[in-house]
Amino acid sequence: MNTAEIKQKLGEPYFETENCLIYNDDSLKLMKKFDDNTVDMTVTSPPYNIGKEYETLLPIDDYLNWCEKWINEIYRITKMNGTFWLNLGYLEMPNKAKALPIPYLLWERNPFYFIQEIVWNYGAGVSAKKFFAPRNEKLLWYVKDKDNYTFNLDDIRDKNVKYPNQKKKGRLRCNPLGKNPTDVWQIPKVTSGANRSSKERTPHPAQFPSALIDRLVKGSSNENDLIIDPFLGSGTSAIVAMANKRQFVGIEIEQKYCEITKRRIKDFLDTPKSLKLFE
């Protein structure tokens, strides 16, 4: 299915460019309009129920029930060889846990086949006095069919090899394209503040770094595939999908964030140097 066919199902978007549709709507409501088995890849980071400006805090059970609903909807609309990348952090559970990784709470509620967890180690973050300062979030890699999914390892090899010319029995030990990036990724967070603000930063409080999403898009999808992000925020996944020639549908409930996405997409299309974000 291409974005023109998706548009017929979903209706007029808030904003569109070639191969990219942005909807200002509730993702659960809108995903119900997709046919079964149509999406190649979903990449998203939902609200964590921790009191960010875009969240209404819910009792934890209500939050988990809501997560289960949209995860099941993503499962229904994912193709049989499709992929779901889910970025999650941690939350506090009163009288039970200070910083509980949200994936622990969702394990029983997810119908996908789980491949593995990537630890995203992001350098800067909040400080802590009576526990270790958190410096990681998780990227959970799910597929529908454990034997049939896209993994373009050569497109995402890590070129930072310590001994690239080391040989064993006359043959190079390391792949000349680079090494496997492993399951721990050190990619800086998008930071704010005088002197330390990231170049790509927007006013959104939980923006993905584009380098993180670039690796997921290149590794788990192919040109022209359909990618969706049902919690689009500032539109990072949209820009990365476009830069990699994928089709894209993004859904975001807050209009002010759709406006940020609209501006970023326009900048990206107008100014070739926007591509530097991914270097």
Ligand SMILES: C[S@@+](CC[C@H](N)C(=O)[O-])C[C@H]1O[C@@H](n2cnc3c(N)ncnc32)[C@H](O)[C@@H]1O
């Ligand atoms: C963690 S942020 C995503 C940030 C994004 N990854 C980025 O790079 O900017 C989650 C987003 O989900 C949006 N959201 C919350 N509930 C939603 C819903 N029911 N439907 C669509 N979007 C929703 C929030 O407004 C917020 O922008």
